[in-house]
Amino acid sequence: MRLSMEKKxxxxxxxxxxxxxxxxxxxxxxxxxxxxxxxxxxxxxxGYVDGDRYRMEITLEEQAELILTxxxxxxxxxxxxxxxxxxxxxxxxxxxxxxxIPDPLIAYRDAKYKQNTIIRMERGATLFYSDILTxxxxxxxxxxxxxxxxxxxxxxxxEKLIMFDHLKLQPDEAGVDGIGYMxxxxxxxxxxxxxxxxNEDVLQRLYSVIGKDLDECKAGLSLLIEGGFxxxxxxxxxxxxxxxxxxxSSFLRKEWYDRDPVALRKY
Amino acid sequence: MDNYLLxxxxxxxSNLPTGAFSHSFGLETYIQENKVHDKDSFSEWLRMYVTGxxxxxxxxxxxxxxxxxxxNDAEExxxxxxxxTVQALPRxxxxxxxxxxxxxxxxxxxxxxxxxxxxxxxxxxNGEAFGHPAIVFTMIAHQLNVPENVILSTYLYSTxxxxxQNAVRGIPLGQTAGQFILxxxxxxxxxxxEQIRIMDIADFGAxxxxxxxxxxxxxxxHIRIFMS
Numbered sequence: 001m002r003l004s005m006e007k008k009x010x011x012x013x014x015x016x017x018x019x020x021x022x023x024x025x026x027x028x029x030x031x032x033x034x035x036x037x038x039x040x041x042x043x044x045x046x047g048y049v050d051g052d053r054y055r056m057e058i059t060l061e062e063q064a065e066l067i068l069t070x071x072x073x074x075x076x077x078x079x080x081x082x083x084x085x086x087x088x089x090x091x092x093x094x095x096x097x098x099x100x101i102p103d104p105l106i107a108y109r110d111a112k113y114k115q116n117t118i119i120r121m122e123r124g125a126t127l128f129y130s131d132i133l134t135x136x137x138x139x140x141x142x143x144x145x146x147x148x149x150x151x152x153x154x155x156x157x158x159e160k161l162i163m164f165d166h167l168k169l170q171p172d173e174a175g176v177d178g179i180g181y182m183x184x185x186x187x188x189x190x191x192x193x194x195x196x197x198x199n200e201d202v203l204q205r206l207y208s209v210i211g212k213d214l215d216e217c218k219a220g221l222s223l224l225i226e227g228g229f230x231x232x233x234x235x236x237x238x239x240x241x242x243x244x245x246x247x248x249s250s251f252l253r254k255e256w257y258d259r260d261p262v263a264l265r266k267y
Numbered sequence: 268m269d270n271y272l273l274x275x276x277x278x279x280x281s282n283l284p285t286g287a288f289s290h291s292f293g294l295e296t297y298i299q300e301n302k303v304h305d306k307d308s309f310s311e312w313l314r315m316y317v318t319g320x321x322x323x324x325x326x327x328x329x330x331x332x333x334x335x336x337x338x339n340d341a342e343e344x345x346x347x348x349x350x351x352t353v354q355a356l357p358r359x360x361x362x363x364x365x366x367x368x369x370x371x372x373x374x375x376x377x378x379x380x381x382x383x384x385x386x387x388x389x390x391x392x393n394g395e396a397f398g399h400p401a402i403v404f405t406m407i408a409h410q411l412n413v414p415e416n417v418i419l420s421t422y423l424y425s426t427x428x429x430x431x432q433n434a435v436r437g438i439p440l441g442q443t444a445g446q447f448i449l450x451x452x453x454x455x456x457x458x459x460x461e462q463i464r465i466m467d468i469a470d471f472g473a474x475x476x477x478x479x480x481x482x483x484x485x486x487x488x489h490i491r492i493f494m495s
Binding site for chain 2: 161166178179181183188207218222
């Protein structure tokens with residue numbers, strides 16, 4: 001799947017869109033009068049199975065603004081042989097804004113999934129990027145045990161590597177519920193925010209925004225070497241993670257752009 | 268006796284003034300939350316720290332640095348220095364690590380001077396590199412002709428020694444309990460070295476998420492004796 005967006009007058013419009021195979025996209029929406037476009041990705045019908053490979057390339061030209069989301073959760077089923085491989089490349093030119101807010105990834109019994117994301121930004125671009133990893137749930141109320149979820153993110157700012165994030169979860173390995181690993185939680189959320197406006201003061205204020213909602217989860221925020229921060233959350237539900245991430249992004253949207261929270265009406 | 272042995276004792280000694288005694292790398296968060304409170308809970312934490320964090324980061328970095336040094340590939344060293352530094356998302360852990368790295372570079376340059384060490388130091392001084400203790404240690408040991416598996420096990424040991432001494436002060440534990448922990452962890456170190464030597468380099472930088480979040484949360488721990 002390939003998508004590039006550009007800014008024409010006050011509006012972000014599609015410069016090029018191309019998809020083949022299982023990926024599909026709906027026509028762009030405009031959720032408010034800011035000119036920011038919103039695309040919905042439609043996941044492969046039944047979900048990912050053995051040996052599936054997908055590639056997504058997103059380019060935002062200067063000043064282009066896009067919200068990219070999915071229509072529903074990404075499901076990974078049994079993959080006995082070759083892990084599903086998802087590769088993403090995101091290019092953000094100066095002044096562009098990308099908010100990538102996918103639904104959770106649900107990994108069912110024996111699922112193996114690898115994702116490699118490379119983000120190349122120019123100084124002055126802004127990124128909100130999130131991932132939620134969850135185990136599938138069986139009708140008898142047990143959490144499924146997936147085999148492997150391995151996600152890597154590399155972010156380059158003006159061609160210099162400024163963040164490398166590598167999560168590798170293998171629930172069958174001994175001790176994964178224990179101290180240091182999942183610590184009894186089942187769901188893991190990560191959010192990365194890159195912007196020249198991020199600093200320690202912004203982080204302090206975000207902590208006061210989410211500080212009162214940190215029961216039933218374990219969450220941490222920290223600054224990157226420059227121009228961004230990460231938020232990592234362990235919790236028992238997708239909803240909890242989504243609430244905390246939405247609280248952060250709503251606060252920053254208001255603060256930086258005087259915009260309302262993103263309201264994605266999917267259901 | 269191998270003539271590098273005494274030099275290694277010196278480099279692994281917790282008296283080497285690197286500043287490692289002021290960093291707990293997230294342990295203090297667990298102590299404050301009362302999740303680590305005695306010998307057994309600290310031993311469990313320490314084994315996790317070795318098998319869930321050190322092997323994929325510092326341990327693999329030692330091996331990759333060693334391989335790069337064997338090939339005379341300095342560029343690979345600078346790439347590794349950046350990658351392992353930006354891989355640490357919790358700010359205090361990242362900054363603590365490169366401060367220790369810088370101190371170790373200074374000491375290394377004074378005690379065991381070599382052109383590459385001095386170039387590394389120069390790069391950290393002008394902002395082209397960060398300085399990572401695993402890389403600095405490997406560089407010094409490599410020029411002393413220490414074999415790879417010995418570098419790996421002694422580097423892991425020196426890191427564990429520092430953390431254990433910090434735990435003895437921070438939890439607190441008795442000195443003898445600390446010594447038992449250092450004896451018992453030796454098995455885990457041996458296994459870790461074997462694992463690092465055959466590890467797929469695609470596993471570089473994998474994190475233990477609970478530990479990482481605790482390292483981030485340490486920024487908000489109010490009463491503390493450690494900087495990370």
